[in-house]
Amino acid sequence: MIDAFEDHCWQDVVPAETLELYRHYKRPIGVGPRAALLAIDLYELAYQGGPLPVAEVSRTYPSSCGENAHRAIEPTRRLFAAARAAGLPILYTTGDTRPDSKPTLIRATKRQGLRSDPSVFAIRPEFAPMPGDVVITKQRASAFFGTPLIAHLTLLGVQTVIVCGESTSGCVRASTTDGYSYGFHMVMAEECCFDRSMLSHKLSLFDLHHKYADVMHTDDIVSHLDSLALKEAV
Template identity: 50%
Template structure:
């Protein structure tokens, strides 16, 4: 299947490497009880506007620049799609303790830096969890929420692909939830990190899908009722 569908990583993963992973081909799917998990779509990653990352990080080290802004519209479409199917939406953001794994340069943090960006209109039914580490599962009530709602799949988007998205997808798989990562709604500071991470996740822990594929799966799921 990966040779038929042109995934975003085809221009950075050579054909020999893709051939090695042919045995990982399978039918991708979304379970009957999915939730959408939107990872770290807070103001900090959009600071500086839609400039190239190499320019915006000079002043805003935590910004994902143009990559974050390019993902806004497809993410809004995913949110609208989820609401139309009555699929729960769960947002993550940085916790107040701000535990840091490294001493890399970071933005000046303001009171609203970790608020969900205004492009994404929250509904009263949406859930927001605060986390201190990369994974949305670590030290948070996420599993309790998912268990209470009988969730079997997580449709994942947000940032960064090589960091919090990856850590969360691996933990979702480890805890028995089926992870689906939406290609256009996920982003990173580095295009190479983004594409290689999606390639690796798709062939080990998650189903990477386009937004159109997600819509198709959800429409098929709806027709099954």
């Protein structure tokens, strides 16, 4: 029987013998104090082609997460609403589209045909930044690498970072491990993270949950934030 610590989306891809190997990582999980919401790359590029299978939309939009991205919209809207009601700082990342800002000699991971049109790096309207939110542009996978994110979090007195966005195996993973390395309590909203590959998504969440972050169901995070909002209202 799967216990609450392992009651997540990876159950159908991680065998029982592997779960047994990771038993010593089991611990209480939860949202820590002084939290902020970090939204990783919720830009139009990830949603292109609509809520169709990724294999279908990728023929025209190779960077789209298709139905996986669109499935995450509603839980992410609820997470944003709860975070705003609780008064959490909200920070976003998006791509740096300046033509002369990136080194040109890196070849090993250079994706072919990646567009730098600024319009596709605009934040999705459902999650549009509001006055007081922080939007950070980045050139690499991690939200922390070469950006002022750590300075913003420090000045805001943040101790816990709640992460949502894409892709789970790429920018979300890199940002979460860096956040852990900087000493933040990292929380990942499971249903609000997404990827082109469901296998990569599930295995990345599994790895992160057992080593660097508390992967939590969005409903549980929202319930916690709702309780904070009620305390603020009293």
